[in-house]
Amino acid sequence: MKDFPLVTVYVPCRNYGQFLGKALDSVGRQLYSNWELFVVDEASGDDTLAVANRFKLSVSQRVEIIGNESVRGLQQIANGVLALAQGKYFVRLDADDWFDESALLIMVSKLESDPKVGLVYGNYFYVDEDGEVLGFERRYLIENGDASYHLPPHGACTLVRTKLLKAVGGYSEDVNAQDGWELWFKLIQRARVASLQAPIFYYRQHGKSLSRDTERLAVARAKIFSNILGLQKSKGYKPSCLAVIPVKESYPELEHVPYIQINGKALLQMAIEEVQKSEFVTDVIISSASSNVLQFAEQLVEAGIISPVMTTLRTFEKDTDTAIHPIDILLGAADEYVGKYGYKPDLLLFLNLHATSRKYIHIDQAVNFLLMNQMDSVVSVSVERELIFRYKSDGLKLLNPGRFKGISYERERLYRYNGEVIAVWTDLVEDGSLLGENIGHVETGSGQGAPLSQSTLFTISR
Numbered sequence: 001m002k003d004f005p006l007v008t009v010y011v012p013c014r015n016y017g018q019f020l021g022k023a024l025d026s027v028g029r030q031l032y033s034n035w036e037l038f039v040v041d042e043a044s045g046d047d048t049l050a051v052a053n054r055f056k057l058s059v060s061q062r063v064e065i066i067g068n069e070s071v072r073g074l075q076q077i078a079n080g081v082l083a084l085a086q087g088k089y090f091v092r093l094d095a096d097d098w099f100d101e102s103a104l105l106i107m108v109s110k111l112e113s114d115p116k117v118g119l120v121y122g123n124y125f126y127v128d129e130d131g132e133v134l135g136f137e138r139r140y141l142i143e144n145g146d147a148s149y150h151l152p153p154h155g156a157c158t159l160v161r162t163k164l165l166k167a168v169g170g171y172s173e174d175v176n177a178q179d180g181w182e183l184w185f186k187l188i189q190r191a192r193v194a195s196l197q198a199p200i201f202y203y204r205q206h207g208k209s210l211s212r213d214t215e216r217l218a219v220a221r222a223k224i225f226s227n228i229l230g231l232q233k234s235k236g237y238k239p240s241c242l243a244v245i246p247v248k249e250s251y252p253e254l255e256h257v258p259y260i261q262i263n264g265k266a267l268l269q270m271a272i273e274e275v276q277k278s279e280f281v282t283d284v285i286i287s288s289a290s291s292n293v294l295q296f297a298e299q300l301v302e303a304g305i306i307s308p309v310m311t312t313l314r315t316f317e318k319d320t321d322t323a324i325h326p327i328d329i330l331l332g333a334a335d336e337y338v339g340k341y342g343y344k345p346d347l348l349l350f351l352n353l354h355a356t357s358r359k360y361i362h363i364d365q366a367v368n369f370l371l372m373n374q375m376d377s378v379v380s381v382s383v384e385r386e387l388i389f390r391y392k393s394d395g396l397k398l399l400n401p402g403r404f405k406g407i408s409y410e411r412e413r414l415y416r417y418n419g420e421v422i423a424v425w426t427d428l429v430e431d432g433s434l435l436g437e438n439i440g441h442v443e444t445g446s447g448q449g450a451p452l453s454q455s456t457l458f459t460i461s462r
Helices: 017-028 048-059 074-084 103-113 162-167 180-188 214-233 268-275 291-302 326-341 360-372 401-405 426-430
Strands: 007-012 035-043 063-068 089-092 119-127 133-138 159-161 192-204 242-247 283-288 311-313 347-350 377-383 389-392 397-400 413-426 439-443
Touching: 007 103, 007 159, 017 035, 017 048, 017 119, 017 311, 035 048, 035 074, 035 162, 048 063, 074 159, 074 162, 089 103, 089 162, 089 389, 103 119, 103 192, 103 311, 133 192, 133 268, 159 162, 159 326, 162 180, 192 397, 242 268, 242 326, 268 283, 268 360, 283 291, 283 326, 291 311, 311 326, 311 413, 326 426, 347 360, 347 426, 360 413, 413 426, 413 439
Parallel strands: 007 035, 007 089, 035 063, 119 192, 242 283, 242 347, 283 311, 377 439
Antiparallel strands: 089 159, 119 133, 119 159, 347 413, 377 413, 389 397
16 A cells, blocks of 8 residues: 555434444544545534534545435445545445444555455444444355355445546436445446455444335335436346236135225235336236136226236136145146247246235345346245244254344345346246255335235126
């Protein structure tokens, strides 16, 4: 590091004045001292500006304080600072977190040692609201761990080459979260990524943390994927995608399931309407052993309530209690598609009717991830929050002890299929595989929704 290149650090803050002082002090204590700092106040109503101004007077490095009268969001903040940045490298520090004193030194050293590396990140400590250490996150090393790119680094405390970030157009301002995901997928095709074993920051866990807003994060992530794939789709072929909704009319203790009303709409109507909002789904097919279900779907179309759908009557079910493998359902639906168009769909979606919380963004997120990462399949999952054990000869082994601390360690994280989406290539299903070998996942977090109960039947008069 002969020239000790300048590093641009920026800290966005909205009403985090109580934490901001520690974050700024951690910049001031860096062993690597050639930095400039931008503190961006997002219309705070607390002492954020006073804390920032006190820090500015305490150091000799360049410190700029930017006051926004309205909330602009992380992406707009980042692009605004990017336009002002003089540093060779660019990094965000969140106002409620703080750097280890060696953070800039070891990240800059890594980038300076290999010009082909465009982005570097490290491990971190979890701390509680009072700053007490809860645990240590030891992330998978990118060189031999996460080849599927499922686990991008945080948008914060990740050092990136400023020129590279500018070359990809900075951040997309039509999303307001998940800048780490956008940074990741924009840069991994243009430059190598490096991860460090050393802990470089302290990650505060508290009730106000934006990372806990799972629905907002899911929307932002789907938009990021859509934006990046939009560039690819505009250049050529868009895969055909058949959404298959298997429907069983009645169960031993619950009858007329597809007609049950939730918020004034029949369950089947809700499912179809949401699927038809997807930007990827080219056709929807209702698969059922009950002709009544198919007639009901056709009535919805005739009444103008939903757009046209395909239907297929399953004839291979022996009785109402027989469990049918999803592969058989998907193959039957694909055959109907071939009969209509003369060719098979590229992608198949298996969509559980009972996933009442499923939104079209979950579907789009799954297909986006399938296409972007060349996966065999993608399934929707929820992170398992309860303690999980595995049997061993000497008793049960706890697989996720971090849950005792309220922490979901990366290496302990367990997922369960939540019934919302399976996206898979048709070729794989034809070969007898529902998921294939390279299985991707998207965290939707909503599971299958509230339990269904008997309710008023939904009818359509002709």
